[in-house]
Each structure stands twice: as C-alpha cells, then as structure tokens.
Amino acid sequence: MTENTEIKPFRIDVPQGDLDDLRDRLDRTRWPDELPGVGWDYGVPVEYVRRLVDYWRTGYDWRRWEAELNKYPQFTTTIDGQNIHFLHVRSPREDAIPLILTHGWPGSIVEYLKAIEPLTRDFHVVVPSLPGFGFSGPTRDKGWNRYRTAKAWAELMRRLGYDTYGAVGNDAGSFVAPELGRIAPEHVVGVHVTQIFSFPSGDPAEMEKLGPEEYKGLEVLQWFYENKMSFNTLHSQQPQTLAYGIFDSPAGLLGWNAQLLGDGVDDDFVLTNTMLYWLTGTATSATRFYYEDAHAEQAKAQAEPTTVPLGVAMFEGDFVSMRTFAERDHHNIVSWNRYELPGGHYAAHLETETLVGDVRAFFDGLR
Numbered sequence: 151m152t153e154n155t156e157i158k159p160f161r162i163d164v165p166q167g168d169l170d171d172l173r174d175r176l177d178r179t180r181w182p183d184e185l186p187g188v189g190w191d192y193g194v195p196v197e198y199v200r201r202l203v204d205y206w207r208t209g210y211d212w213r214r215w216e217a218e219l220n221k222y223p224q225f226t227t228t229i230d231g232q233n234i235h236f237l238h239v240r241s242p243r244e245d246a247i248p249l250i251l252t253h254g255w256p257g258s259i260v261e262y263l264k265a266i267e268p269l270t271r272d273f274h275v276v277v278p279s280l281p282g283f284g285f286s287g288p289t290r291d292k293g294w295n296r297y298r299t300a301k302a303w304a305e306l307m308r309r310l311g312y313d314t315y316g317a318v319g320n321d322a323g324s325f326v327a328p329e330l331g332r333i334a335p336e337h338v339v340g341v342h343v344t345q346i347f348s349f350p351s352g353d354p355a356e357m358e359k360l361g362p363e364e365y366k367g368l369e370v371l372q373w374f375y376e377n378k379m380s381f382n383t384l385h386s387q388q389p390q391t392l393a394y395g396i397f398d399s400p401a402g403l404l405g406w407n408a409q410l411l412g413d414g415v416d417d418d419f420v421l422t423n424t425m426l427y428w429l430t431g432t433a434t435s436a437t438r439f440y441y442e443d444a445h446a447e448q449a450k451a452q453a454e455p456t457t458v459p460l461g462v463a464m465f466e467g468d469f470v471s472m473r474t475f476a477e478r479d480h481h482n483i484v485s486w487n488r489y490e491l492p493g494g495h496y497a498a499h500l501e502t503e504t505l506v507g508d509v510r511a512f513f514d515g516l517r
C-alpha cells in the first residue's frame with residue numbers, strides 16, 4: 151500500500167475534560183516517604199515535586215502555553231508508517247538556509263520555543279517532535295531509533311521541498327543530527343549540536359592524547375555514570391516496567407522527568423515539557439527511544455566517521471564533549487566552542503542569544 155504523503159495543518163486543542171482529569175489526579179497524589187536531610191542524594195526530592203505539583207494545580211496555565219505553541223504553523227504527516235508532528239516557520243530572508251532542530255528526552259519542541267523567532271531572521275526553521283514524543287506519538291511499531299528517525303527527517307525535508315539544509319540537535323537530537331548528516335551528506339550542509347557523545351574506545355594511545363579539560367570531562371562523565379545513569383539503563387532495558395508509574399500518575403511522570411530537568415530551569419518550562427508527555431500519552435513511547443537505540447542493529451557495526459561540517463557549542467552544567475574522541479568519530483569539525491554560561495542541558499531556553507549566535511555563525515561560515 152502506498153503511504154499517504156499529505157502534509158496536513160495541525161492545531162493543538164486539548165479537551166477541557168483532559169485538563170480536569172489531570173487536576174483530579176494531582177489532587178489525589180499519594181506522596182512517598184523520604185529520609186530527612188538527604189536533598190537530591192537519593193533522587194528528586196519530595197519537596198521539589200510537591201512544590202511543582204502545587205503550582206501545576208493552582209497556578210500553571212496550560213492554555214497560555216497552548217496558545218504560545220499555536221502561534222507557529224504546525225503540521226502532521228505520515229512517514230514510514232508513523233505520524234510526525236512538526237513546526238515549520240519560514241524566514242523572510244530570500245537566501246535563508248533551512249534548519250531542522252531536534253530535541254531530546256525529557257524535553258520536547260518546547261526546548262526551542264525561545265529560539266524560533268531569532269533563528270527565523272536568517273533560517274527557515276523546522277522543529278519536529280521525535281517519533282513517540284508529544285504529538286508525534288505514540289509509536290506503533292518497533293525500531294524508532296536514531297537511525298530510523300534520521301531517515302524520516304531526510305524524507306520530511308524532502309517533502310517540504312528543501313534540497314539542502316542544516317541539522318541542529320540537543321540531547322537525543324545530538325545523536326539524530328549527525329546521523330542525518332551521515333546518511334544524507336549530499337543534502338545536509340552542516341550539523342550543529344550541543345553535545346558530541348563520543349567515548350573512550352579502550353585504546354591506551356587514545357588516552358595519552360587527552361588534555362586537562364578532557365580529563366575533567368571524563369571525571370564529569372564518571373560522576374554522571376555513577377549517580378544519574380539509572381534512567382538510561384531502565385529506559386534501555388525495561389521501559390514497559392517503568393510505564394505503569396509514569397503513564398498513570400502525573401506526579402510520577404513529573405518526578406521521573408524532573409531528574410534531568412532539575413531545578414536550573416523555570417517551573418513553566420518543566421511543566422510544559424511534562425504536559426506534552428502527559429496530554430499525548432507518550433510517557434511510555436518516549437522512553438522506548440532508548441531501548442530501540444540500544445538494540446539497533448546499526449549500532450553493532452562500526453560506523454564510518456561523519457564528513458559533513460560539524461559545529462559544537464557547549465555550556466556549563468552539561469555533558470562535557472571531549473574533542474580527542476569527537477575527532478575520531480567526526481572528521482570535519484569546523485567549530486568547537488565552550489561557553490562559561492549556565493546553559494546546562496537546555497541552552498536554547500536558558501542562553502538563547504548565545505546559542506542562536508553560535509548556530510548563525512556556524513552556518514554563515516558554510517554559505
């Protein structure tokens with residue numbers, strides 16, 4: 151059967167009954183016990199989630215954020231059997247380069263809301279929801295990993311009439327964007343990411359090349375592995391087991407997602423990202439992205455290094471990319487910037503001007 155390639159306009163309009171059900175569930179939250187004085191040592195503190203739930207119930211305005219999202223043209227289309235939702239905002243600039251921006255978990259298209267307007271001064275902007283996330287979900291079959299997603303993005307940009315374009319990514323998007331450059335180098339003019347997830351291969355000679363900053367990066371990575379990597383393990387091994395807690399309980403979903411949203415961003419950012427999982431019923435399918443990636447056949451083979459121009463912009467409080475390993479996996483790094491600004495894992499939201507400036511400078515250099 152031939153796939154329907156139609157691109158249909160989309161507008162978010164959440165039924166009031168869904169919001170009333172959410173409020174009722176929040177009112178009836180059963181709170182777990184907690185040891186005194188442990189802070190974040192055992193995970194996300196009860197006090198933090200209680201405060202957010204109270205704001206969710208009494209102060210947070212979904213309709214405001216629904217209207218904010220609806221300010222931008224949105225569409226859906228079916229690619230490889232999967233519904234794909236995306237924002238598409240064209241630039242008035244005649245020679246604008248199209249960009250496709252990919253978010254991660256536990257983020258969403260909300261990650262890039264503040265960046266859309268400044269970016270569209272120079273670029274056509276496409277912001278899709280990852281398959282299984284938000285209004286692109288849930289997924290209905292196996293295999294929606296970074297590789298299949300990259301192929302879907304290539305098809306999406308083709309359908310939009312863009313023969314050449316750039317790819318931008320954060321978190322999962324920092325996996326997808328380079329893969330898009332790998333599979334469609336004749337179409338992708340450049341890839342810009344906020345992390346390069348390249349790790350030691352085990353070769354002692356490789357370790358001898360590391361500088362002081364890269365050793366610091368290894369220390370940060372080791373700390374993260376020992377203290378905050380449980381989400382990755384559970385998503386990659388048993389996402390369905392986790393699903394019963396985060397699909398049925400909004401407080402459970404908030405607590406789980408907040409471990410990587412944390413207290414460095416504003417409450418509305420945390421809750422609006424969480425709402426896109428809750429209202430669309432995609433808490434489960436989003437976590438499956440990790441399982442699919444961990445079990446991808448492509449990951450078992452040694453991939454060739456990417457060759458499209460690559461730019462990296464890092465911020466304080468985030469994963470520290472290590473150039474020695476990055477250059478092994480990516481042979482055309484043309485921009486490598488580290489900013490001593492508290493952008494953390496959500497620089498597009500927290501340090502919008504700086505990140506947009508870095509993206510603009512990178513792609514302007516490729517014109």
